[in-house]
Amino acid sequence: DTEVTQTPKHLVMGMTNKKSLKCEQHMGHRAMYWYKQKAKKPPELMFVYSYEKLSINESVPSRFSPECPNSSLLNLHLHALQPEDSALYLCASSQGTGGSTDTQYFGPGTRLTVL
Amino acid sequence: ILNVEQSPQSLHVQEGDSTNFTCSFPSSNFYALHWYRWETAKSPEALFVMTLNGDEKKKGRISATLNTKEGYSYLYIKGSQPEDSATYLCAFRSGNTPLVFGKGTRLSVIA
Numbered sequence: 210d211t212e213v214t215q216t217p218k219h220l221v222m223g224m225t226n227k228k229s230l231k232c233e234q235h236m237g238h239r240a241m242y243w244y245k246q247k248a249k250k251p252p253e254l255m256f257v258y259s260y261e262k263l264s265i266n267e268s269v270p271s272r273f274s275p276e277c278p279n280s281s282l283l284n285l286h287l288h289a290l291q292p293e294d295s296a297l298y299l300c301a302s303s304q305g306t307g308g309s310t311d312t313q314y315f316g317p318g319t320r321l322t323v324l
Numbered sequence: 325i326l327n328v329e330q331s332p333q334s335l336h337v338q339e340g341d342s343t344n345f346t347c348s349f350p351s352s353n354f355y356a357l358h359w360y361r362w363e364t365a366k367s368p369e370a371l372f373v374m375t376l377n378g379d380e381k382k383k384g385r386i387s388a389t390l391n392t393k394e395g396y397s398y399l400y401i402k403g404s405q406p407e408d409s410a411t412y413l414c415a416f417r418s419g420n421t422p423l424v425f426g427k428g429t430r431l432s433v434i435a
Contacts, residue, residue, distance in 0.1 A: 212367075249427065251425035251426055251427050252413075257422065309356040310373050312358065312373050313370070315360075315367045315369075317365065317367045318367075
């Protein structure tokens with residue numbers, strides 16, 4: 210199984226809502242990533258988990274809260290978002306060796322709209 | 325801030341044409357260069373990871389070259405087919421840092 214799955218595919222939420230994005234992989238990967246992608250822009254790294262510990266937080270606002278309950282699952286909890294947070298949120302995983310050939314495998318993303 | 329540039333931003337080619345596009349990245353402290361293929365509504369798919377100056381990789385009709393000294397990589401598609409229509413992303417790693425992506429080249433192959 211070389212698939213990274215993400216749910217939901219689409220999410221519309223108000224600025225006062227609390228919601229969560231989910232990501233799952235069963236490749237035995239030990240590193241998992243959240244990216245944010247706005248239209249016509251490159252994917253931007255938000256968080257990296259390595260061996261279930263948060264290793265990188267790219268100065269992301271606290272209204273985004275990541276969680277890695279186990280090595281196969283990665284969540285992104287959303288609270289009090291702003292309309293400018295509307296974007297495609299991509300999850301990825303990799304073996305986590307940190308080596309030059311450590312390839313990231315991506316899910317299809319969750320399209321988030323904040324009203 | 326690392327800057328990864330891809331050109332052209334988009335291109336349209338006829339079925340059967342061969343095409344190529346460029347990824348430019350800083351030439352210092354090179355670690356790895358990744359190419360991804362991203363079809364609409366699907367997951368970005370890893371094509372190649374390149375680590376050595378002069379590397380050439382091939383997968384079917386798609387190939388890539390790497391020049392770390394001058395900071396560029398070319399992706400070539402031979403005999404383009406409609407199913408090659410996608411956005412092609414490159415991503416650069418410097419030292420042992422996370423991937424930095426370019427904006428991508430959007431390829432449309434017209435039957």
